[in-house]
Amino acid sequence: MKRHLTTTALLGTATLVLGAMLAWVPGPAAEAQAPDVLKQIQPNDEMLKNGATLFAANCASCHGEQGKGDGLAAAALNPKPRNFHSKDAWKNGQTFAGLYKTLEEGLPGTPMGSFNHLPATDRVALINHIRSLAKANYPDPTAQDVETLQKDYSLAEELAAGGEKALIPVAKAVELLIAEDAPKQAKVKQALAKLKAGTDKGSMLISSSSYDQERMLTMLVNSGDSWRGNVQDFSKMVMYNAEVNGFRSMTGSYTSAQWSELQNALKKLL
Ligand code: HEC
Known part of the structure; x- marks a missing residue:
């Protein structure tokens, strides 16, 4: 799935790729010593x-x-x-x-x-x-x-497995998406810069809710408008695989008010 994939094909298969990554398991086990x-x-x-x-x-x-x-x-x-x-x-x-x-x-x-x-x-x-x-x-x-x-x-x-942990293929897939989709890449980069410069409460909340902001923003940009609706759906989507999506797992203990605040801050940013 490298160079020869077109952007459209790549985006079309993004869900598939990420879906497959979620099911990724380490290779044949070496005998434990x-x-x-x-x-x-x-x-x-x-x-x-x-x-x-x-x-x-x-x-x-x-x-x-x-x-x-x-x-x-x-x-x-x-x-x-x-x-x-x-x-x-x-x-x-x-x-x-x-x-x-x-x-x-x-x-x-x-x-x-x-x-x-x-x-x-x-x-x-x-x-x-x-x-x-x-x-x-x-x-x-x-x-x-x-x-x-x-x-x-x-x-x-x-x-x-050393540094090659299960998440690496996902990171590579995300990198690939970023590399081959210029408009979305620009959107992520722009939001990232805005976020880094932001000192308001919303920016702080977004920053503290994520350990990898580029990954988080890329996930959101790639999922279109689906995260902008109902706040319960938004929190479910984030929590479904918080770490793969760049969010901290501590978001799992957010109250519904904090989820709304986070969603609104992200809507403003993207
Ligand atoms: C967002 C804040 C936060 C971050 C970041 C964080 N921790 Fe914690 N950690 C906590 C809190 C809060 C507790 C206590 C929770 C409790 O009392 O149930 C805790 C508890 C622990 C414990 C005690 C577990 C036990 O048996 O009670 C260990 C060990 C620990 N953290 C290690 C780490 C390490 C290592 C890191 C960095 C890789 C880390 N933490 C990052 C907030 C954090």
């Missing part, structure tokens, strides 16, 4: 450096730069982001498997979203960054952790 995996998830300097960078970009806004639960957004959140230096109030716990589960699934019904759009190697780096903040609070990963994660999330295959 627990001791190897246990070795792979041990931190080294490079992993910790990567983990710190990922943390600053993805987590610090809520959890604070030092992970004390005091990020810029924390004041507005309920429940409050976890303090990684404390043992109190943990839901999935401070074991390696507990941390991985949290990043895989989020804590539903709270602002803590899933981060399974990040490659497993990045999530492991993030976990090791958190563990490095208060070593005594976090038990070392065990063979039992690895076994649980293998059973629940095919950890070995996820790690072997």
Whole structure:
């Protein structure tokens, strides 16, 4: 599905392509090797450096730069982001498997979203960054952790896939759409610039609801006017696959008033 597709054909098949991507599953599973995996998830300097960078970009806004639960957004959140230096109030716990589960699934019904759009190697780096903040609070990963994660999330295959996570083909499909459809591309670019410059409440809400604004806007532009109607349909469409569409999974805990506000802000922008 590369170069020779015309724009019209491409747009015609966009739904199909994205539909197929949603059903994408990792290839044949390699035999899980627990001791190897246990070795792979041990931190080294490079992993910790990567983990710190990922943390600053993805987590610090809520959890604070030092992970004390005091990020810029924390004041507005309920429940409050976890303090990684404390043992109190943990839901999935401070074991390696507990941390991985949290990043895989989020804590539903709270602002803590899933981060399974990040490659497993990045999530492991993030976990090791958190563990490095208060070593005594976090038990070392065990063979039992690895076994649980293998059973629940095919950890070995996820790690072997490295940066090539399930979302990459979708990102490529979206890139392709952007590359081959100039008017829509222009619309997305224009909206993106407007959004970046905007300091009003609506722009802030859009920005904080999305982890990848280009992807979010592209999805909306490509779906025509279908998202502009009834707010329930809009929220359903976003939530159907929030992360693939560039939205944060925390939108799942928005109230109907927040959904309306978000929809209206997007209507104004696009
Ligand atoms: C939008 C704000 C927000 C962002 C961004 C965020 N978190 Fe959270 N996180 C929370 C909140 C709020 C809680 C506590 C929820 C609760 O008490 O149920 C939480 C809880 C957690 C927990 C504790 C789980 C447990 O067992 O109780 C971990 C671990 C965690 N976050 C890791 C991360 C990491 C790593 C990132 C970045 C990749 C991240 N969070 C980004 C808001 C956020």
